[in-house]
Amino acid sequence: MAIESEVVVVGGGLAGGFAALAAAREGADVRLLSYKQSTLAQASGLVDVLGYTPDSDRPAADPFEAIPSLAEEHPYRTVGVDGVREAMAVFDEVADRYRGAHTDRNALLPTHGGTIKPTARYPAGAAAGVASDERDALLVGFEALVDFDAPHAAAHLEAAGVPFDVSGATIAFPGGLAADAKVTRYAKLLDEDAPVETGTGATRRARSALASAVQPHLDGAERVGFPAVLGDDDPAAVRESLETQLGVPVFEVPMGPPSLPGLRLEDDLYAALDAAGVSMETGNPVVDYEPDGERGSEGRIASVSIDRNGASIPFAADQFVLATGGLVGKGIGSDRERVEEPVFDCHVPHATDRYEWFDTDAFGDHDFARFGLPTDDDLRPLDARGGAEFENLRAAGSVLGGYDFAAEKSGSGVSIATGHAAGAAAAEAVR
Numbered sequence: 001m002a003i004e005s006e007v008v009v010v011g012g013g014l015a016g017g018f019a020a021l022a023a024a025r026e027g028a029d030v031r032l033l034s035y036k037q038s039t040l041a042q043a044s045g046l047v048d049v050l051g052y053t054p055d056s057d058r059p060a061a062d063p064f065e066a067i068p069s070l071a072e073e074h075p076y077r078t079v080g081v082d083g084v085r086e087a088m089a090v091f092d093e094v095a096d097r098y099r100g101a102h103t104d105r106n107a108l109l110p111t112h113g114g115t116i117k118p119t120a121r122y123p124a125g126a127a128a129g130v131a132s133d134e135r136d137a138l139l140v141g142f143e144a145l146v147d148f149d150a151p152h153a154a155a156h157l158e159a160a161g162v163p164f165d166v167s168g169a170t171i172a173f174p175g176g177l178a179a180d181a182k183v184t185r186y187a188k189l190l191d192e193d194a195p196v197e198t199g200t201g202a203t204r205r206a207r208s209a210l211a212s213a214v215q216p217h218l219d220g221a222e223r224v225g226f227p228a229v230l231g232d233d234d235p236a237a238v239r240e241s242l243e244t245q246l247g248v249p250v251f252e253v254p255m256g257p258p259s260l261p262g263l264r265l266e267d268d269l270y271a272a273l274d275a276a277g278v279s280m281e282t283g284n285p286v287v288d289y290e291p292d293g294e295r296g297s298e299g300r301i302a303s304v305s306i307d308r309n310g311a312s313i314p315f316a317a318d319q320f321v322l323a324t325g326g327l328v329g330k331g332i333g334s335d336r337e338r339v340e341e342p343v344f345d346c347h348v349p350h351a352t353d354r355y356e357w358f359d360t361d362a363f364g365d366h367d368f369a370r371f372g373l374p375t376d377d378d379l380r381p382l383d384a385r386g387g388a389e390f391e392n393l394r395a396a397g398s399v400l401g402g403y404d405f406a407a408e409k410s411g412s413g414v415s416i417a418t419g420h421a422a423g424a425a426a427a428e429a430v431r
């Protein structure tokens, strides 16, 4: 017997999460099936809506204003500017430790590589680091955390022409973490304000030991940036304590994987899903589906099945949302011959000659970056003839084609906007 719900969402990243949330808030009985950790653990935690348009090298000042100029097949054109705004309003409610909602304009944030990134929403912990702020800054890196080279990042920012002086210092993190330099270890020490041994052999609390190690490098800096390791459970308390001891605002610089800001956002999203009554089943992949009738605009999906330790468990629903991610998350698979969507075998347009998938210039415009599902106006995946694959299937997030999230800096925004729209439409179809 299949487990019954009104809406089943496959995939638990930003797209699946916002789809499930929208459907549940519309009153549907929703089940979310997800396999592994989403790309949030790898992403910076910045929530981009649209940083660049294809026709310009300059950052887009206002992503909402730029959306109508995107190609017709872009997912934002399907959802529309109002749809993107509606979804971002839900994001702002869910992620109340984010900033940037006060304006339509992109903020400019420093990255751990010392570049400047346009983004629509950023964690409160990164707020004092915005690059339009003219206060002089000190960046502090830790010897064992080689992903963030503070002097190098500072030099890059200066070369980029930021309107403030910036210097970098590398220090040993108090407590001798060199042999176990995971970002979660730094965060835990600071969360707990645990006792650590300083260089002189004395024992002090982690936060004050860190502030003391930074103090000699301050040299008039009016704000201090650290890699994003300042606490996992209560980053605001860690920041506030460092600010009090250093006497200047403190900010986190978004980092690559594993990304604490991304994981904190995932926690907030899952708390909202819990509160909305979404049933969640994680850790097992959806591997199969049962059709109800022929494939096509009249055909429907009756159920999907997960593989739990070799046993096939079916989940039936009236409506389904596919949010399994793109090439990174394995929602889109590829080998030398073809590009495919592995759960429902939906059509993924691509040239038969794989040499056409790539541009000869490594930094060029690669077709594969836009690989994914085409949809109709209701986000239903389309087959090769342009008809809906199934009457009751919608797709959201990076499983969709027609946009290059890395080039245009739109990854999270597209997943949130299309997830929200697909979930709301699924719930409406149930009524």
Ligand SMILES: Cc1cc2nc3c(=O)[nH]c(=O)nc-3n(C[C@H](O)[C@H](O)[C@H](O)COP(=O)(O)OP(=O)(O)OC[C@H]3O[C@@H](n4cnc5c(N)ncnc54)[C@H](O)[C@@H]3O)c2cc1C
Residues within 6 Å of the ligand: 010, 011, 012, 013, 014, 015, 016, 033, 034, 035, 036, 037, 038, 039, 040, 042, 043, 044, 045, 046, 047, 048, 049, 284, 285, 286, 287, 323, 324, 325, 326, 328, 329, 330, 331, 343, 396, 397, 398, 399, 405, 409, 410, 411, 412, 413, 415
């Ligand atoms: C390194 C990196 C850095 C990034 N930095 C940024 C950034 O700074 N700003 C920004 O806005 N965006 C960034 N992005 C992009 C952004 O993170 C993604 O576009 C967005 O999070 C994708 O969300 P998603 O839900 O569509 O897919 P995913 O996050 O990939 O989630 C898909 C989920 O589906 C699950 N799944 C897959 N197959 C199955 C199956 N068969 N059964 C059940 N579950 C399944 C996966 O396990 C996963 O949990 C970055 C991405 C990467 C990779």
